[in-house]
Amino acid sequence: MGILDPGLTFTVLFSLVAGYFLASTFYQWQRLRHIPGPPLASLTYLWLGYSGWSGKQYEIHKVFGEKYGPLVRIGPNELSTDDPETVRRISSAKSPYPRSKWYDGTRFHPESDAMFSMIDPVIHDKYKAKTSHGYSGRETPGLESAIDEQIENLISLIRRKYVRKPGTSARVRPLDLSNVMALFTLDTISRISLGKEFGCLEREKDILGFFHTVDTFMPAMNVLGDVPWARKIVFSTLGIRLFGPKPTDKTGLGVMMKLTNDEVRKRYTGDVKALTDVLGSFRRHGLTETECQTEAFFMFVAGSETTSNTLTIILFYLIATPAAYQRFKNEVKAAVESGKASNPITAAEARELPYLQAVLYEGMRIRPSATGSFGKEVPPEGDTIHGYFIPGGTAVGPNLSSMMRSKALFGDDADIFRPERFLEVDEATCAEMKRNVELVFGYGRWMCAGKVIAFMELNKTIFELIRQFDFQLFDPKAGVNSCSHGSWVDKDFFIAATESDMFT
Ligand code: HEM
Secondary structure, eight states, X not given: OOOOOHHHHHHHHHHHHHHHHHHHHHHHHHHTTTSOSOGGGGTOHHHHHHHHHSSBHHHXXXXXXXXXXXXXXXXXXXXXXXXXXXXXHHHSTTOOOOBOGGGGGGOOOSSOOOGGGOOOHHHHHHHHHHHHHHHHSTTOTTHHHHHHHHHHHHHHHHHHHTOBOTTOOOOOOOEEHHHHHHHHHHHHHHHXXXXXXXXXXHHTSOTTOHHHHHHHHHHHHHHHHHSHHHHHHHTSHHHHHHHSOOTTOSSXXXXXXXXXXXXXXXXXXXXXXXXXXXXXXXXXXXXXXXHHHHHHHHHHHHHSHHHHHHHHHHHHHHHHOHHHHHHHHXXXXXXXXXXXXXXXXXXXXXXTOHHHHHHHXXXXXXXXXXXXXOOEEXXXXXXXXXXXXXXXXXXXXXXXXXXXXXXXXXXXXXXXOOGGGGTSSOHHXXXXXXXXXXXGGOOGGGSOTTHHHHHHHHHHHHHHHHHHEEEEESSTTTOOEEEEESEEEEEOOEEEEEEOOTTO
């Protein structure tokens, strides 16, 4: 028996691996070679991974509609589209597209999926039917008052620590609005899901280190989610056990997980009829205790950063656009003086204020909250999109960054913040523009379950803050420091706050 030459063995093995790599790269590349896009993206996941890691995901994808057209190749197996009709068709309740494996990268529990990471439409739809009563507010009558309480805490914090009287030269204490918006949304979502807020606003602190953890890991999570082989390792059952948060952790998300688990356990011991909150509704409609724990924990991730960065950007553009700021202030004043706004304003009253609605939609449009892939998978028989045949198994996601800046959809001045665009068109055009903006929440069967809650928070918070205070940028040159890695991380949005002079 001859002895193998180690050098020869290595060369053969290396050639086999390199050959396999080249052949699979070529195979992947040629499947979608007819779709335009950045050349590197078609060959390697380095491009997609980098775009999420860089913090410039939004800026990179924003120009794709104008540069490449409505359908763009952004990865070896990934496409994105900025065409609203295509997004709606793919995500509609009857669509044969399941979610792509990208969603596996949002799992954090080794045994149980939250609704967000359920990729099979049948399993997902059954689960959504069970959770929708709680999320939509239909079975949670305390939803609006829970939000009101947290707005009161927010106003009280700003008044206690930051506000000056108008017309005085008292020292200014700069307020980081991006920070307090984050604390506010986390308190709100914990109050809604667990019945008691974490108390971040009271201590003006991210007491459980939630945002610190999420913001620190977001760039890496984005890369791991976008790169299939990394995703398969890290988000496998073993990977989650090893790297994911655990209720036994002493800091970070694990602590929050334990708190959530304990609170859910309480809901699964008493009489279900007495429960009128979101968790009670989940239990009533048949979620198991573990499912309820997973879903409740996921609400913190889904419902805090998204709403917080939307509030932040709406306030940023409003404060930075004097004409819009003044017009909105006038609307707030008129609503209060004519008795059209209770104290605090109700969600129903807020929906009747046209300029407030225009401000909210323009804020969601000018910088959509979700910048990640959100791909759905082309069914096995393939599909034709914008004249291109797309083979089965390809992931197609929305490019909201490009869609929301589309001049064809929103006018030639789509690059600037101008709420009036929703008011100066006829009713049907306005409704269509709003329908397109609402794609920032996804669509159809996969649409954001917390949309009602998010709208309630946005409506009430923006109105009440401008009723109570006047804001100006502390240092206009500094603006706000923002990075996009699937969602936004906003920092250092410093403003000076005074008591509103509206009613003096
Ligand atoms: C401005 C705020 C928000 C934005 C922009 C937003 C956006 C989104 C998007 C883009 C999706 C994924 C859609 C898809 O897969 O195609 C989603 C899903 C989801 N969101 Fe939100 N969201 C917001 C607030 C909230 C809040 C406050 C909650 C919780 C109370 C929440 C809970 C969820 C859940 C549970 C899902 C999964 C839905 C499903 O799988 O059917 N979101 N959201």
